[in-house]
Amino acid sequence: IYAAGCKHRLLGIEGETRLTGRGVSYCASCDAAFYPEKTVAVIGGGNTALGDALILSRIAKTVYVIHRRDTFRASAELVDAAKRADNIHFILNAVPEEICGENSVSSVILRDTNSGEKRELAADGIFVAVGMNPDTEILAELAERDKTGYVIADESGTTSCPGLFAAGDVRTKQLRQVITAAADGANCVASAEEWLTSRKV
Structure with a gap:
């Protein structure tokens, strides 16, 4: 009987591995409680990402959803629920290039997929929700x-x-x-x- 489970898919960008457990998380239901009244960013556009954003919106002050496209793979119901939340904001057509911080996450560098322009977004936590890989x-x-x-x-x-x-x-x-x-x-x-x-x- 083989039951090895799945592993979280990584972004593969600078700062991700170094800051995992120090602001980078792969489980909103596990770690949301560490971010009361703080600013967090969720990376992804599927059901997990939008679900994570909704979980975080009940605890964090501000939640950014960062997605590389302008449309979502997530269900329409989840997208609508996220759009109705006052503290969830969408940054579309953007991909993370680096997670910054010394001892903990302080920001993420984003690149606009259309213009190539880069910007730094201040955040206390980064929640990665870009899928799973079966082992x-x-x-x-x-x-x-x-x-x-x-x-x-x-x-x-x-x-x-x-x-x-x-x-x-x-x-x-x-x-x-x-x-x-x-x-x-x-x-x-x-x-x-x-x-x-x-x-x-």
Whole structure:
């Protein structure tokens, strides 16, 4: 049973790794409480990014959503909810180039994707929400994966490799949450037991 989960996709810019845990975060629900009445920026344009912005808007003074395009991948409902929040502001057609700060985050350098112009945005925290990468490289030659690297498996966890079952965030599925990962684990145990029993192992 393979259940290695996913890793947060990194921006890959200067200052990100050095300031992770010191103002750079990948989990708004985990770290929002550290930013009461402060200014934060969320990087991304999907459901996670907009959801993070809404979580942060209830605690932080000002929330910036920075997105490289002028349209969002997030659901219309989330976008509308974010637009209705008085303290959420959008910076579109912009990408982060550097996260600045000595011992903690102080600002982020943004580049306009149209003009190339750069600007510095003061922020106490940077929340990165640009997707996840499944930890499935080890299975590259064992089981079939989709174009984004997730193991193709059904609800029983069955993969293209006989005897290999995939559970949790590593497999193709609609919803990735703790409760669905736990259900996957239970299904995989039952499937693996049935597979072993059928072969009298």
